Amino acid sequence: MRVALFIPCYVDQFYPKVAIATLRLLQHLGLDVHYPMQQTCCGQPMANGGFEHLTGSCNSNFIKAFAGYDYIVSPSGSCVLHIKDHLHDDKQEAAASTIRHKVYELCEFLTDIVQVKSIKASFPQKVALHQGCHGQRGLKLASSTETVVPYFSKPVQLLKMVEGLELVDLDRPDECCGFGGTFCVTEEAVSSAMGLSRIDDYTKHQATVITGTDMSCLMHQEGLIKRKKLPFEVMHISEVLASGLAF
Amino acid sequence: MNTHNITHPEAASEFLRNKERVQWHDETLWFVRYKRDKVVNEIPEWEQLRELASQIKDHTLSRLDEYLQEFEAAAISNGVTVHWAADAAEHNRIVHGIMAKHGAQKIVKSKSMLTEECHLNEYLEAQGIEVVDTDLGERIVQLNKEMPSHIVLPAIHIKKEEVGEIFHQHLGTEKGASDPLYLALAAREHLRQKFLAADIAITGVNFAVAETGAIVVCTNEGNADLGAHLAKVHIACMGIEKLIPRTEHLSVFLRLLARNATGQNITAYSSHFRKPAAGSEMHIVIVDNGRTTQLGREAFRNSLKCIRCGACLNTCPVYRRSGGHSYHNATAGPIGAILAPNLDMRKNADLPFASTLCGSCTDVCPVKIDIHNQLYQWRQVLTKEGYVPAAKTASMKVMAGVLSSPARYTFAGKWARKLLRWFPSLAMNKKLNPWARQRDLPEPPKESFREWYKKNSREL
Numbered sequence: 001m002r003v004a005l006f007i008p009c010y011v012d013q014f015y016p017k018v019a020i021a022t023l024r025l026l027q028h029l030g031l032d033v034h035y036p037m038q039q040t041c042c043g044q045p046m047a048n049g050g051f052e053h054l055t056g057s058c059n060s061n062f063i064k065a066f067a068g069y070d071y072i073v074s075p076s077g078s079c080v081l082h083i084k085d086h087l088h089d090d091k092q093e094a095a096a097s098t099i100r101h102k103v104y105e106l107c108e109f110l111t112d113i114v115q116v117k118s119i120k121a122s123f124p125q126k127v128a129l130h131q132g133c134h135g136q137r138g139l140k141l142a143s144s145t146e147t148v149v150p151y152f153s154k155p156v157q158l159l160k161m162v163e164g165l166e167l168v169d170l171d172r173p174d175e176c177c178g179f180g181g182t183f184c185v186t187e188e189a190v191s192s193a194m195g196l197s198r199i200d201d202y203t204k205h206q207a208t209v210i211t212g213t214d215m216s217c218l219m220h221q222e223g224l225i226k227r228k229k230l231p232f233e234v235m236h237i238s239e240v241l242a243s244g245l246a247f
Numbered sequence: 248m249n250t251h252n253i254t255h256p257e258a259a260s261e262f263l264r265n266k267e268r269v270q271w272h273d274e275t276l277w278f279v280r281y282k283r284d285k286v287v288n289e290i291p292e293w294e295q296l297r298e299l300a301s302q303i304k305d306h307t308l309s310r311l312d313e314y315l316q317e318f319e320a321a322a323i324s325n326g327v328t329v330h331w332a333a334d335a336a337e338h339n340r341i342v343h344g345i346m347a348k349h350g351a352q353k354i355v356k357s358k359s360m361l362t363e364e365c366h367l368n369e370y371l372e373a374q375g376i377e378v379v380d381t382d383l384g385e386r387i388v389q390l391n392k393e394m395p396s397h398i399v400l401p402a403i404h405i406k407k408e409e410v411g412e413i414f415h416q417h418l419g420t421e422k423g424a425s426d427p428l429y430l431a432l433a434a435r436e437h438l439r440q441k442f443l444a445a446d447i448a449i450t451g452v453n454f455a456v457a458e459t460g461a462i463v464v465c466t467n468e469g470n471a472d473l474g475a476h477l478a479k480v481h482i483a484c485m486g487i488e489k490l491i492p493r494t495e496h497l498s499v500f501l502r503l504l505a506r507n508a509t510g511q512n513i514t515a516y517s518s519h520f521r522k523p524a525a526g527s528e529m530h531i532v533i534v535d536n537g538r539t540t541q542l543g544r545e546a547f548r549n550s551l552k553c554i555r556c557g558a559c560l561n562t563c564p565v566y567r568r569s570g571g572h573s574y575h576n577a578t579a580g581p582i583g584a585i586l587a588p589n590l591d592m593r594k595n596a597d598l599p600f601a602s603t604l605c606g607s608c609t610d611v612c613p614v615k616i617d618i619h620n621q622l623y624q625w626r627q628v629l630t631k632e633g634y635v636p637a638a639k640t641a642s643m644k645v646m647a648g649v650l651s652s653p654a655r656y657t658f659a660g661k662w663a664r665k666l667l668r669w670f671p672s673l674a675m676n677k678k679l680n681p682w683a684r685q686r687d688l689p690e691p692p693k694e695s696f697r698e699w700y701k702k703n704s705r706e707l
Contacts, residue, residue, distance in 0.1 A: 007697075009650065009656070009660070012695050013664060013691070013695050014664075014689045014691060015692075016692055016694060019700075020696065035696075035704070037697065037700075039653070040651070040652070040656040043647075046643050046646060046647055048623065048626070049626065049630075050599075050600070050630030050635060051647070053630075053631065054643055054644060055647065061651050061653070133604075133605035134605075134606075137605065137606035137609070144610045146562060147610050149294065174607075175564055176603050178564065183600070183602070185682055186600060186681075187255070187565070188260075188681035189260040189263045190259045190568050192686065193568045194564050195686075196685075197568075219689055222687075222689065223686030223688065223689070224685060
């Protein structure tokens, strides 16, 4: 099974440690992982800003980079959802369609494709999980509190395999943090207020580590946490799942 | 009263200045959603009900012309006078015409988002007619010369102490009184006089049944009934999308509406009106006002399925922190943000961007409108039509150029990180960079992942 790592552009530039943890974790599970050097960005910043018509070259570059792999895996629900919903190319629509069906967010890849039953990670901390909306509601990584369906959560399923990890309950387990791509800048006031509400919830439940499936949500919350000098550590779920693993 | 010159981000920043009020606004609406979650979870077949409601509405919209004609014929045979209005202006003229015919000067009106959309109150008041909103929340905002800020909770942005002050000024209640019961009794006494003196009652329409020509109006206060039964003339104003084919379909929607709106099992009053009582008149004004345009826009058609429960407002984390007035449109929140650009793209181009596309609105919608996808689609349309700032277009073009080439991307990323390390103050400029107003930037690492991978991939 040849797996291609799809690393979001901002993770590549600002959070290489998240990409490294993802790579290590997948390799630890015995997978043949490759990082296609051709990749840049999925085009979501333009598309969500209303400029989907400018994403054509990004799309063809993405297709070129990721054609031919069995699976494409990314530590980002949001970027994966964008590819699933919006990757098109008139000149190579069949290739685009194949990629749309082969791309997976890290957690769902681990639970649904690899079907991991145990991870030998250890992380003795009180952890709050921030469910990224695009992963949760878009990719259905977890049931949402609005709907009447049996509870499930792929990230929680994985975090429960980690030794010593205590997951705290939150008052609003699936409320958006306010990042929202360009929204975090164009609607700075609302965005920050939303993020601060999330942080109040973590404080109230005495979490020490905040984790999540999307580094973008976490980058925004980390920015607020650092500005306020709050005693939280912010880690992507790949880093938590790779904690204490021997490489 | 109308704040349409201020964009959503500006109005939201203004609303957010009062932190205490925002927290209270957020928590109050979240509590409504919490109540809603509890009650819908008591219905094991909830998701099937949503699907059924969605299908009934899809079906009705696909044959709207036929059902409208069936409804009109049935209503006429019941003795109802049916009027058709192409737009808001015609709607207002028709309503005023009926009043002029009866020499009416005093009107009582129960909740109707359509009349808000048409600005009926302002129009009638300019003609010297007294219009009294009889829903308690609506009466509060009317006395305070404001628009409703929520579909079903029109005065949700006003605290009880402020209601006390408004009532003190307009109804002569004791100064400083804020006891809800005392204030509600004072409003009841005040409204009773208005009901008794009214020449004509206006109501909205929640559902219009094609096969019978009947309309259903849902209220919690019984004010629609009181108005319609006391006045000699009842005018019901409805958008063309309010139709459902048959009476049996009502059960689906009545089970969904109040549960999803406020967490009640059903609204306190679901009043059915079919024909005028002896000696009185009943009129129905059927209004288009842009709805057929929306029906013709395939990507936005299913926004017409909306039954105005307001749940997408309650659940929306942006709405809860920016307040209804920031949407500068009769219908606020996520649903307002997909309906408003249809009415006026230029004026409402900011609204589809007032969302993180979190999708909670879509999951909470009782008729399965894919609200967040439509917000995304509106962004594409508005951009192509040229309703976004030129600077944004220019920067997006640059971004697209950089991100479509691995070489340009690698080069730009490397230098951006270097610049951030060398001149952190540039990036931390709160005026130039809104990110930095309340947030720190991540520390730029020396090495990107791709650089690390290049060095280490052989050993991996």
